[in-house]
Amino acid sequence: MRRFKLLVAYDGTDFHGWQRQEPPDGKPLRTVQGVMEQAVATVVGRRVSVMGASRTDAGVHAIGQVAAFTAECRIPLERLHRAITARLPADVEVVRATEAHPHFDPISDALSKCYRYSIRHSYEHGHRSPVFERNRVFACVHSLDTARMAEAAAQFVGTHDFRGLCHLPHLRESTVRSVHSCTVAEDGTGLIHIDIAGSGFLYNMVRIMCGTLLDVGRGRREPAIVSEVIASGDRTKAGPTLAPHGLCLRWVHYRPSPLLETQ
Numbered sequence: 001m002r003r004f005k006l007l008v009a010y011d012g013t014d015f016h017g018w019q020r021q022e023p024p025d026g027k028p029l030r031t032v033q034g035v036m037e038q039a040v041a042t043v044v045g046r047r048v049s050v051m052g053a054s055r056t057d058a059g060v061h062a063i064g065q066v067a068a069f070t071a072e073c074r075i076p077l078e079r080l081h082r083a084i085t086a087r088l089p090a091d092v093e094v095v096r097a098t099e100a101h102p103h104f105d106p107i108s109d110a111l112s113k114c115y116r117y118s119i120r121h122s123y124e125h126g127h128r129s130p131v132f133e134r135n136r137v138f139a140c141v142h143s144l145d146t147a148r149m150a151e152a153a154a155q156f157v158g159t160h161d162f163r164g165l166c167h168l169p170h171l172r173e174s175t176v177r178s179v180h181s182c183t184v185a186e187d188g189t190g191l192i193h194i195d196i197a198g199s200g201f202l203y204n205m206v207r208i209m210c211g212t213l214l215d216v217g218r219g220r221r222e223p224a225i226v227s228e229v230i231a232s233g234d235r236t237k238a239g240p241t242l243a244p245h246g247l248c249l250r251w252v253h254y255r256p257s258p259l260l261e262t263q
Contacts, residue, residue: 001070001071001072001102002070002071002072002073002099002102003068003069003070003099003100003101003102003103003104004068004069004070004071004073004080004097004098004099004100005066005067005068005097005098005099005100005104005106006036006050006066006067006068006069006081006084006094006096006097007064007065007066007081007094007095007096007097008032008036008052008062008065008066008067008092008093008094008095009062009063009064009065009092009093009095010032010061010062010065010091010092010093011061011091011092011135012032012056012057012058012059012060012061012062012244012245013059013061013091013135013245014030014091015030015031015032015058015059015091016029016030016031016058017031017032017055017056017057017058017059017060018031018032018033018052018054018055018056018062018065019031019033019052019055020033020034020037021034032052032056032062032065032092033050033052035088035089035092036050036067036084036088036092037049037050038087039084039085039087039088040069040071040084042087043073043075043080043083043084043087044071044072044073046071048069048070048071049069050067050068050069051067051068051069051105051106051107052065052066052067052106052107053065053066053067053106053107053110053113053252054113054249054252056247056249057204057244057247058244059243059244059245059247060244060245060247060248060249061136061245061247061248061249062248062249063248063249063250063251064114064249064250064251064252065249065252066106066110066252066254067106068100068104068105068106070102077097077098077099080094080097081094081095081096081097082094084097106252109254109255110199110200110252110253110254111199111253111254111255112180112197112198112199112252112253113197113198113199113200113201113249113251113252113253114195114196114197114249114250114251114252115195115196115197115201115206115247115248115249115250116193116194116195116196116247116248116250117138117193117194117196117206117207117210117242117246117247117248118136118137118138118191118192118193118194118246118248119137119138119139119140119144119191119192119193119194119210119214119246120133120137120138120139120140120190120191120192121140121141121142121143121144121190121192121217122140122141122142122143122144122190134245135245136245136246136248137191137245137246138242138243138245138246140214140218142217142218144192144214144217144218145216145217145219146184146185146186146192146217148216148217148219148223149184149192149194149213149214149216149217149223150183150184151216151223152212152213152216152221152223152224152225152226153182153183153184153194153213153226154182155223155224155226155227155230156179156182156196156209156226156230157179157180157181157182158178158179159176159177159178159179160176160177160179160230161175161176161230161233162175162176162177162202162205162230163175163233163235164229164230164232164233164234164235164237164238165202165205165208165209165212165229165230165235165238166202166203166204166205166208166235167202167203167204167208167235167241168202168203173202175202175233177198177199177200177201177202177205178198178199178200179196179197179198180197180198180199181195181196181197182194182195182196182197182209183195184213192217194209194210194213195250196209196210204241206247207241207242207243207244207247208235208238208239208240208241208242210239210242210246210247211238211239211240211241211242212225212226212229212238212239213239214239214240214242215239215240216239221239225237225238
């Protein structure tokens with residue numbers, strides 16, 4: 001049996017997230033993992049499990065999701081990504097397929113991941129989002145101070161207990177995570193990108209981090225609020241959980257391997 005690694009891109013608008021969801025009292029929800037497994041099964045001739053590096057939430061997009069499955073496959077490797085994509089709906093694409101180490105695990109083998117949250121600010125009240133941004137960019141009517149946001153963002157960097165910047169239905173999971181970088185940059189057209197890279201993230205953690213930075217940019221909080229939230233672990237001190245459509249998984253990095261290309 002061979003292990004295959006896939007680089008996957010998708011528009012998350014019409015998906016209930018990455019992870020397969022099959023309610024016991026209803027029909028399966030439309031998820032990226034679900035449609036991926038259907039497509040791969042058609043290509044290889046048997047049902048397989050397609051594991052993703054990140055369980056993105058409903059409405060969250062990806063250009064750099066990494067997935068893997070194990071199967072025998074007669075299709076040449078250089079054609080595999082096209083064969084799978086041909087059997088996928090239009091809002092999902094396999095960008096590349098490579099052969100991986102037999103024990104490759106896209107979750108536990110990941111060294112770091114990067115998410116980008118995009119915000120267009122300084123909207124007039126009642127002004128609609130540009131049609132091609134409405135499902136991919138968060139629209140903010142307020143003018144945001146990116147210098148203040150960048151000052152606050154720098155405080156996220158490091159290994160911290162992020163209990164105050166996540167939503168957990170239970171407390172069985174460790175809330176300690178490492179953030180490698182967190183930057184805020186405007187492209188000159190009113191579009192702000194918040195890029196956050198780290199070893200891994202808790203449920204809603206990135207969207208709450210971005211909501212906190214938005215509050216700082218609006219002047220509702222001081223940049224020091226980030227350190228205060230981390231020190232206190234108090235979720236009520238942090239900003240709101242921003243809408244999912246502004247978030248995109250950009251890349252996942254792994255150690256080089258003879259059978260595993262680094263993304």
